[in-house]
Amino acid sequence: MSMLKIEGVHTFYGNIEALKGIDMEVNEGEIVTLIGANGAGKTTLLMTCCGSPQASKGRILFEGQDISRMPMHEICQLGIQQSPEGRRIFPRMSVYENLQMGAITQDPKHFNSDIEMVFDLFPRLKERINQRAGTMSGGEQQMLAIGRALMGRPRLLLLDEPSLGLAPLIVKQIFETIEKINREKKMTVFLVEQNAFHALKLAHRGYVMVNGNITLSGTGAELLANPEVRAAYLEGGH
Amino acid sequence: MSAALASSRTNGSEVVKELAFFAVIALLMSVMLLGVETVDRPTGLELAVRWDLVLIAIGSTVIGRLGLIFRRESISRLWQAVLITVTAVAVFEMFVRFRELDDRWVSPVVLDMAFGSVVSTILAIAFVVIVFATAYFTMKVQGAVEVDQSKKLSAKIQLTYRSNTKKIGLIGIVFFFIFPLLFGDDRSAIDLATLVMIYIMLGWGLNIVVGLAGLLDLGYVAFYAVGAYSYALLSQNFDLSFWLCLPLAGIFAASFGIILGFPVLRLRGDYLAIVTLGFGEIIRVVLINWYDFTGGPDGISSIERPSFFGLADFSRRVPEGAVSFGDLFGLDYSSMHRLIFLYYLILVLALVTNFVTLRLRKLPIGRAWEALREDEIACRSLGINPTNTKLSAFAIGAMFGGFAGAFFATRQGFISPESFTFLESAVILAIVVLGGMGSQIGVVLAAIVMIGFPEMFRELAEYRMLIFGAGIVAIMLWRPRGLLSFRDPTILLNMSQKEKVAGEIK
Structure with missing residues (x-):
């Protein structure tokens, strides 16, 4: 069953058409990745799913419900949580407080088990529980951003470039954890990445975006083997 | 002075240049605001010049800037505080003395009238000089050490404050x-x-x-x-x-x-x-x-x-x-x-x-x-x-x-x-x-x-x-x-x- 279905979505920034009719879907239990170059519109698509900016044409269905006209905070309360581009943790708050913020719309009775779950996934966060989040390393902040999103008990987790600016070793760790979240928690993940190699290896299915259009789609393995993808996104790296 | 300053980032001529620059700025700013005043005379309104006030404005700007230069040359916080306080007191003192000369606007102002209370002015200036001199000598000897200590001190105060907020x-x-x-x-x-x-x-x-x-x-x-x-x-x-x-x-x-x-x-x-x-x-x-x-x-x-x-x-x-x-x-x-x-x-x-x-x-x-x-x-x-x-x-x-x-x-x-x-x-x-x-x-x-x-x-x-x-x-x-x-x-x-x-x- 498709959990998130995007039908003919156009998004504008002023007069600039950033998304030119996107169709894609994310099925329950999948990891779906969206790869593409800088400025292709990946983040715009992810943020359009969250309602900011809103799509000017087309529909976005989350579990059959049209969310394309809803304000961001209501969409997020439906069970879509994101780790936004640039992480956007609260730098002056402690790790614990950041995680509390993630659970702010949730029933407090889940809090203890949820935070244990996050600490199981990211033991580093437990070590840093009282530290001011802004003083942590980039990798730890990314873990916190994902952990904070998980505290909101999402059914669909949106990740925007979790590998941004991180050391290769940390990137590997983060991707392993994403896979673990998907496998063990049955979490549906929509992953936007520039790091095409890692993302496609991890993902069940993938889409390639160029200038606001989806140009290719297929399973992760297919896309990895595709000569166009290899030439544009993979050769020369890794 | 130049010896100590040369050891750090700035040298003497740069300091002089900087002071001159700020003196000019002070002059430009004060000449219209403080320098001229309309005075009501029996013969009608006349312009009176008040070069004394302009001089004071320039003087206090230079002293203040000198204080900031000292501050930049990393002298200890204690000395900074003393410096600024004393400078403020001295400038304040000068202003008060001025005010006491009631009739100074009536006749064209001559410079030495401004220093009517010569003794207190000399005292104030001497005080500033002493403080700057002491700051200069101590800066060389224990500057580095003291900065360290004062940092530790402020850290200690912070620590005490933060761990005892409730108390x-x-x-x-x-x-x-x-x-x-x-x-x-x-x-x-x-x-x-x-x-x-x-x-x-x-x-x-x-x-x-x-x-x-x-x-x-x-x-x-x-x-x-x-x-x-x-x-x-x-x-x-x-x-x-x-x-x-x-x-x-x-x-x-x-x-x-x-x-x-x-x-x-x-x-x-x-x-x-x-x-x-x-x-x-x-x-x-x-x-x-x-x-x-x-x-x-x-x-x-x-x-x-x-x-x-x-x-x-x-x-x-x-x-x-x-x-x-x-x-x-x-x-x-x-x-x-x-x-x-x-x-x-x-x-x-x-x-x-x-x-x-x-x-x-x-x-x-x-x-x-x-x-x-x-x-x-x-x-x-x-x-x-x-x-x-x-x-x-x-x-x-x-x-x-x-x-x-x-x-x-x-x-x-x-x-x-x-x-x-x-x-x-x-x-x-x-x-x-x-x-x-x-x-x-x-x-x-x-x-x-x-x-x-x-x-x-x-x-x-x-x-x-x-x-x-x-x-x-x-x-x-x-x-x-x-x-x-x-x-x-x-x-x-x-x-x-x-x-x-x-x-x-x-």
């Missing part, structure tokens, strides 16, 4: 509670303390909006005015008692907060500030012009004083059927009773504000305010409704402003729009900013500095404003984020507060 707060509360016992006979002391306490309460109220939610509100005085006028009008027109009007004033102010909040909360930063500024002015202008309702510029007078919780009255001649406060407790009549009662009233109101704020900070709503201040998009992506959250901050902040306003009205017995000008908003905001955004104890310190000190030094007439300005500049130089500007997590796990703080400072 310091409690000591403060106890002090304010026994204050009337110490100064009970001194009417002006109690009056001043009450005034400071009003501003502490206003500062705490605004701290919710500015410090926690990060919404710059330049029109906070509007809510103060709404509270004051609600009480005054309700008590005059409907004869309601203070104790009934107090919550009503809070509710009115809060609803004004919501009315203001709805249209403006989509704005951010400077835009929000301008709109709130406008709102503050609208309220004031309405109060002035709606003559039938508010009494316009005449204000509202003989507002009812509060009774002792409706049980007893504070006046000398008690109306029939009422009990006087003195009789109730078997005391002789004293006009101080009412003042002390008012003092305790505002103290309790302020403490309520404080405890509510501290409590809210630990609840989801308070946490959401703080998060909103840091990153609105992240908040929305976590499912927080930014509009409602901001509105609640506005409303709660406004409510405490309203309480303070009602208290102000009952204490003064007279209110007029003049009490609610933009300057009041600015002072309250300055208290919050100087105290360190979000810091509760900081607000207390800043209120004492901002309100208490200028009142205490009233004898110095307009010079207190000079010192006051210098003080604010000094605070912003050394503590640019406010007097007490750290945010500690409201919750700490598996760790004592002390360990936590120590870990962070390292």
Whole structure:
């Protein structure tokens, strides 16, 4: 069953058409990745799913419900949580407080088990529980951003470039954890990445975006083997 | 000098260049403002030149700049403080001496008249020279060491403050509670303390909006005015008692907060500030012009004083059927009773504000305010409704402003729009900013500095404003984020507060 279905979505920034009719879907239990170059519109698509900016044409269905006209905070309360581009943790708050913020719309009775779950996934966060989040390393902040999103008990987790600016070793760790979240928690993940190699290896299915259009789609393995993808996104790296 | 400076970043000729540059700037700025004056002579208006004042302006600029250069060359904080203080005193002294020469404008000014009180001027200059010289010599010998020590010292002070916040707060509360016992006979002391306490309460109220939610509100005085006028009008027109009007004033102010909040909360930063500024002015202008309702510029007078919780009255001649406060407790009549009662009233109101704020900070709503201040998009992506959250901050902040306003009205017995000008908003905001955004104890310190000190030094007439300005500049130089500007997590796990703080400072 498709959990998130995007039908003919156009998004504008002023007069600039950033998304030119996107169709894609994310099925329950999948990891779906969206790869593409800088400025292709990946983040715009992810943020359009969250309602900011809103799509000017087309529909976005989350579990059959049209969310394309809803304000961001209501969409997020439906069970879509994101780790936004640039992480956007609260730098002056402690790790614990950041995680509390993630659970702010949730029933407090889940809090203890949820935070244990996050600490199981990211033991580093437990070590840093009282530290001011802004003083942590980039990798730890990314873990916190994902952990904070998980505290909101999402059914669909949106990740925007979790590998941004991180050391290769940390990137590997983060991707392993994403896979673990998907496998063990049955979490549906929509992953936007520039790091095409890692993302496609991890993902069940993938889409390639160029200038606001989806140009290719297929399973992760297919896309990895595709000569166009290899030439544009993979050769020369890794 | 050049030897010591050459060892660091700057050399002598650069210093001279820099000083010359600032001397020229001082000259340009002062020549029109201070240099010429129109004087009314029997023959008509004439221009008089006042080169002496220009010279002083240039001189004090150069001295001040020299002080800053020393500061930059990393001399210890202690010396910086001494330097700045002494320079300020010296410049101040010079100005005072000038003022004493009454007739100096009548005839064309000659330079040596300016130094009429030669001895004191020489003393002041000598003092500055000595301080600079000592600073210069000590800088070379122990400069590096002392910087280290002073850093350690300030770290120690921080550590002590942060690990003992609760104790310091409690000591403060106890002090304010026994204050009337110490100064009970001194009417002006109690009056001043009450005034400071009003501003502490206003500062705490605004701290919710500015410090926690990060919404710059330049029109906070509007809510103060709404509270004051609600009480005054309700008590005059409907004869309601203070104790009934107090919550009503809070509710009115809060609803004004919501009315203001709805249209403006989509704005951010400077835009929000301008709109709130406008709102503050609208309220004031309405109060002035709606003559039938508010009494316009005449204000509202003989507002009812509060009774002792409706049980007893504070006046000398008690109306029939009422009990006087003195009789109730078997005391002789004293006009101080009412003042002390008012003092305790505002103290309790302020403490309520404080405890509510501290409590809210630990609840989801308070946490959401703080998060909103840091990153609105992240908040929305976590499912927080930014509009409602901001509105609640506005409303709660406004409510405490309203309480303070009602208290102000009952204490003064007279209110007029003049009490609610933009300057009041600015002072309250300055208290919050100087105290360190979000810091509760900081607000207390800043209120004492901002309100208490200028009142205490009233004898110095307009010079207190000079010192006051210098003080604010000094605070912003050394503590640019406010007097007490750290945010500690409201919750700490598996760790004592002390360990936590120590870990962070390292």
